[in-house]
Amino acid sequence: MNLVWHRADLRLHDNPALVEALKSGPALGLVVLDANILQNTSPRRRAWFYQNTAALREAYKSRGGVLLIRSGLPWVVLSELVRELGVHRVYAVRNSTPYARFRDQKVEEALPGWVTWLEGQYIQEPGSILKPDGGPYTVFTPYSRRWWAAGVPVLLEAPAHFPPTRLPPGLDLGTIPQETPDVLLPPAGEEAAQKALEVFLRDKLPSYHQTRDALAGEGTSRLSYYFTLGVLSPRLAAQKALQIGGEGARKWVNELCWRDFSGDLLYHHPQMMTQAFDPRWNELPWNDDDELFEAWLWGQTGIPVVDASMRELRATGFLSNRARMVVAQFAVKLALLPWQKCERAFRDLLLDGDNASNLQGWQWAGGLGVDAAPYFRVFNLITQAETHDPSGIWLRRWVPESEGRPQPYQNPLLDLHLARKRYLAVAEKIAKKPLVERM
Ligand SMILES: Cc1cc2nc3c(=O)[nH]c(=O)nc-3n(C[C@H](O)[C@H](O)[C@H](O)COP(=O)(O)OP(=O)(O)OC[C@H]3O[C@@H](n4cnc5c(N)ncnc54)[C@H](O)[C@@H]3O)c2cc1C
Known part of the structure; x- marks a missing residue:
């Protein structure tokens, strides 16, 4: 059996790690509650993460799959699970913040060659859009020209059903903690995110270029909190907007390009x-x-x-x-x-x-x-x-x-x-x- 380690990709749709893992047999999902991240953030953001993790678990369950939850240092948790469950391979969508790169290096050291890293957090992976001389861009406009020319990668379907997995009897599936947020959270999960995307595309996309600057923020998508946890695929969002077309769509997708540019800047300049x-x-x-x-x-x-x-x-x-x-x-x-x-x-x-x-x-x-x-x-x-x-x-x-x-x-x-x-x-x-x- 394979393991799909979800990090900033709390979704089943357009998830390359999941698709690759299922190509060679049954797969189990995994979310590691990493104290290095969770103890370092606020209750509202923890609550949002937990609620989206719970929604992902439901999404697995509704298709006959299982999402495990474990707490601890990812490199320790993964080594233990690989041994305990006889895992063939681990699949994960690459993240590129300085901590994520440190963490994934530790995982590589603990499980050399076991993990297949795939692209899917961004539309264009940090580090992939380079100047003709091979160096990174530091200015948005030329970066964006190359980004647009690269196009939106092909989307991947969510699995309709998970093949049955034989789990050891009594395996602890792990629990998702509860945290009381100090704000009203939006509806969690990929279904809610996709619904919000549809409503935005229908009602606001055509006039986005004219209304996006209002201080009240009523003309924009408010999808950022879904993108941050990867609950919504940015590739899906861009593709749907571009299918509609028009000035609003072009401007909006250009904002997704800013998101990629941000990822690229931090990748090349962790300082x-x-x-x-x-x-x-x-x-x-x-x-x-x-x-x-x-x-x-x-x-x-x-x-x-x-x-x-x-x-x-x-x-x-x-x-x-x-x-x-x-x-x-x-x-x-x-x-x-x-x-x-x-x-x-x-x-x-x-x-x-x-x-x-x-x-x-x-x-x-x-x-x-x-x-x-x-x-x-x-x-x-x-x-x-x-x-x-x-x-x-x-x-x-x-x-x-x-x-x-x-x-x-x-x-x-x-x-x-x-x-x-x-x-x-x-x-x-x-x-x-x-x-x-x-x-
Ligand atoms: C000081 C400052 C701090 C910011 N902090 C964050 C942050 O922590 N997280 C975050 O997602 N965005 C951040 N942004 C970018 C931007 O303000 C938000 O992404 C946007 O306001 C979210 O609203 P929306 O989803 O309605 O965006 P829309 O206008 O609908 O844009 C669609 C998507 O494009 C991306 N996007 C839009 N504008 C930008 C931008 N300028 N830079 C990068 N991505 C962008 C977001 O993923 C957004 O959801 C910050 C901007 C500033 C000026």
Whole structure:
């Protein structure tokens, strides 16, 4: 029997590890509850992971299959299971964050040559889109040209039934822990994700290019929390959107390209976890002011668009891309808060929290060298709200004190004008320094 080790691919549809494993006989699914990941994240994100794991177990069961749950270090768990069950081979979809690569290396050392690694977390695997000279891209537009030219890989069907597996009598199938989230979670599982995709494609895709920038985030798919855990295949989503076609579809699939670009950047530049992409920006005069950090985190800065964003995120686990850019810019460029601390706290609040996309988002919005984002572009936080929430309904909902007006209210913790001047003065000097080395 083969083992399918699910990690960020909590789905049966379009799952290359599952399809490959079933080619040579019966297969058992496995999810390892890895403390290195689960103890390092927030209750809401753990709860979301558990609920999607439970949905995957149901999906296996409804097709006559079995999903095992084990806790521990993956390399130890896998070695034990291979021996205990007489497993032929292990199949897994490749992940490429620094921890995932460390973990998978440990698995390779424990079980040399036993695991078949397959591509499926992204549309184009990190590391696969390269410049003509063989180097990685650091700017999105040329990357995206190659990405579009590569096309969307062929989709794989979910198995209708699992062939019967003979399990040792009394085998412990393992239990999925319960965790109470502090937000209302979306419906879990691939069926729910595919339904949400269908609704988005029908109702919002055609106008996506016009509505995607609203601060309230009503024009976008809200599928990111499914993509992050691989509950929904990005290849399926892209293919369905492209079949519909039009400007909305092209723009939307281009966002999935941004997701791949983020994965690619982190794959080639793992230092991005802690360092500015362009090391010159490490020298900004960071202000490790706890009071300001807490005010930012809890939406109490006195700047309506920032506070509305952080309050919405805390209350729901989701935030529009526009609002994410706003709060990251505020934190990095205006408040000069240590970006690593903000990025981490922000990720814990997001249901879709993902190392690669979050780091790319923070470093791009913060002007830390990702892509061609110029350092001198500093959002005007009043006009951001006026343009992207013209009725003020979103502001009023999350910051009633603002009465829907974008101007600072009560006692703002930062003078936006002075903060902008201070940032630009230092940033200009840093930008003039020669670029010594790119990571
Ligand atoms: C500071 C900051 C932090 C971010 N952190 C995350 C994160 O932790 N996890 C995450 O999935 N996205 C992150 N993003 C990217 C983006 O904001 C979200 O993916 C998007 O808002 C999710 O909403 P949606 O599913 O409705 O997106 P849609 O607009 O419907 O886009 C479709 C999909 O494309 C991908 N996508 C869209 N925009 C981006 C982008 N700029 N970069 C990478 N992928 C993108 C997502 O998978 C998304 O679900 C971040 C952006 C910024 C500026």
